[in-house]
Amino acid sequence: MNKEAISNRYLHFKESDFLTDSYFLEWVYRPSAELDAFWQQVINTVPQQKETIANARLYLENLSFVTHTPADEAITASWEKHLEQIQALPERKPAIRRILLRAAAVVAGAIVIGGTWFVLRSGNNSQLVARTGFGELKQVMLPDGSQVDLNANSKITYKDREVWLEGEALFNVKHINSKFLVHTKGLTVTVLGTVFDIRQRRSKTEIVLQSGKIRLSFANGREQDIIMKPGQIVSYNDKEEQSVTGNTSPEKFSAWKNQRLLLQDPKVSDILIYLEDNFGKKIIMEDPALNDRMVNGPILISSLDDALFVLSTVLNTEVIKRDSTTIVMRSRSEQ
Amino acid sequence: MDNPVFKHIMNGDIEAYSGLYKEYYKRFYNYGRKFTTNTYLIEDSIQEVFLDLWKRREKLSHVDSPNFYLYSSFRYVLIRKIRQHEKMVFNQSADEDYEFSGEHVIVNNDLSEELQIKLQKAIKTLTGRQLEAIFLMYYEDLSYKEVASILNISVKATYKIMARSLLALKEKFTIFFVLFFV
Numbered sequence: 001m002n003k004e005a006i007s008n009r010y011l012h013f014k015e016s017d018f019l020t021d022s023y024f025l026e027w028v029y030r031p032s033a034e035l036d037a038f039w040q041q042v043i044n045t046v047p048q049q050k051e052t053i054a055n056a057r058l059y060l061e062n063l064s065f066v067t068h069t070p071a072d073e074a075i076t077a078s079w080e081k082h083l084e085q086i087q088a089l090p091e092r093k094p095a096i097r098r099i100l101l102r103a104a105a106v107v108a109g110a111i112v113i114g115g116t117w118f119v120l121r122s123g124n125n126s127q128l129v130a131r132t133g134f135g136e137l138k139q140v141m142l143p144d145g146s147q148v149d150l151n152a153n154s155k156i157t158y159k160d161r162e163v164w165l166e167g168e169a170l171f172n173v174k175h176i177n178s179k180f181l182v183h184t185k186g187l188t189v190t191v192l193g194t195v196f197d198i199r200q201r202r203s204k205t206e207i208v209l210q211s212g213k214i215r216l217s218f219a220n221g222r223e224q225d226i227i228m229k230p231g232q233i234v235s236y237n238d239k240e241e242q243s244v245t246g247n248t249s250p251e252k253f254s255a256w257k258n259q260r261l262l263l264q265d266p267k268v269s270d271i272l273i274y275l276e277d278n279f280g281k282k283i284i285m286e287d288p289a290l291n292d293r294m295v296n297g298p299i300l301i302s303s304l305d306d307a308l309f310v311l312s313t314v315l316n317t318e319v320i321k322r323d324s325t326t327i328v329m330r331s332r333s334e335q
Numbered sequence: 336m337d338n339p340v341f342k343h344i345m346n347g348d349i350e351a352y353s354g355l356y357k358e359y360y361k362r363f364y365n366y367g368r369k370f371t372t373n374t375y376l377i378e379d380s381i382q383e384v385f386l387d388l389w390k391r392r393e394k395l396s397h398v399d400s401p402n403f404y405l406y407s408s409f410r411y412v413l414i415r416k417i418r419q420h421e422k423m424v425f426n427q428s429a430d431e432d433y434e435f436s437g438e439h440v441i442v443n444n445d446l447s448e449e450l451q452i453k454l455q456k457a458i459k460t461l462t463g464r465q466l467e468a469i470f471l472m473y474y475e476d477l478s479y480k481e482v483a484s485i486l487n488i489s490v491k492a493t494y495k496i497m498a499r500s501l502l503a504l505k506e507k508f509t510i511f512f513v514l515f516f517v
Binding site: 070 | 357374390439442469472474
């Protein structure tokens with residue numbers, strides 16, 4: 001640009017005009033020797049604009065924006081999800097698939113052992129979530145072929161042979177040459193091919209092994225790992241951080257699967273806690289003495305009404321629905 | 336085709352693609368958060384833009400500026416998703432305009448307190464689009480033309496927006512400039 005052209009263009013520029021000038025913006029934000037030279041020439045040609053140019057610079061230099069930074073885990077998780085999506089797309093060229101496989105091994109390597117990733121992949125999402133409402137049971141077939149019976153008011157999240165459990169579930173784990181892990185509040189079960197039940201309610205987790213072999217590891221780091229044998233029950237209280245090992249009947253423990261409740265030496269209070277956890281109602285026993293009574297034999301738990309009917313018949317109480325969330329059991333009068 | 340990474344993607348190179356994805360994830364997250372705090376919508380939009388990019392990777396040779404291509408796709412998808420979401424949750428009309436939020440503008444705190452207050456006030460007079468134009472041009476390596484296209488306005492209008500926004504700033508600052516430069 002010659003002197004005349006510069007003068008014509010910039011002589012009457014205001015600050016705002018400079019700030020809409022791409023040469024000017026580039027000079028401030030992406031400086032280069034060429035831009036320096038050009039703007040020095042402008043200042044020399046129209047010295048009366050020196051101040052306006054300084055002002056415009058100051059505007060730009062003191063304005064910025066908050067930077068929002070995503071968590072690294074969010075970026076990685078998003079990429080992995082995307083990678084699975086593009087891998088689930090119909091193929092076009094075999095060459096691309098080979099590259100995908102190699103890259104997938106790199107990305108998923110931290111979590112997955114060997115090349116099992118593609119075998120396990122079922123849908124578009126690596127993470128599966130299954131949950132049940134109060135009073136609802138569900139059977140879930142996991143992508144690796146393992147089966148899970150989910151008791152009421154429970155949730156599992158599954159990814160690559162790792163399960164996070166809230167509530168209770170009966171696992172029938174497909175035995176393949178890779179570990180299967182179940183995490184609950186306070187402990188992890190490592191499965192070596194097997195059927196077992198985990199009941200994690202309030203501060204207590206109970207594990208009952210039906211068949212096969214599992215190892216329990218505790219999050220607190222103080223308890224030693226326990227290798228369980230079939231028929232054993234381990235009960236862990238994560239408030240007291242203590243585990244107790246005993247024997248039980250796995251079939252009875254998991255009778256909920258067939259909508260029966262069969263607790264070992266069940267006190268009325270234990271049964272009521274179980275019903276509260278699985279049906280989401282508060283149950284109040286008016287006569288506290290009844291709480292310590294034992295009730296043997298299966299209780300039908302296909303619905304809360306059924307269960308309470310059985311209990312109230314045995315205990316000679318009536319069932320009063322106080323409001324939508326609270327049920328009161330009151331002893332019938334003697335006459 | 337100015338971006339070598341794009342070339343790799345056209346050839347199906349996952350490693351190059353992973354790098355591109357993660358880089359743009361950060362940038363779109365930052366950009367998207369200026370419109371919404373709902374990070375799920377941002378995540379969904381990024382997924383959609385890149386899924387579409389991948390599906391079309393063999394036809395990308397016509398794309399001159401990958402940066403521009405990605406930004407315009409992302410903005411379009413995100414605004415659509417915000418609209419759908421707001422309509423579903425709050426029953427807002429679909430025509431509502433969802434704008435870049437001015438609350439994320441920072442004034443350099445090396446400036447005197449008096450000056451900072453003046454600059455803050457000036458910023459409040461700018462519209463979302465005016466701020467967004469500045470944001471995209473200054474921070475995201477896009478040209479005037481590209482910004483205009485992303486914001487779906489003519490180049491002329493972009494100049495006007497820039498001019499108007501900076502004029503508004505200038506008026507607020509007149510006193511300051513008198514003090515400072517005279």
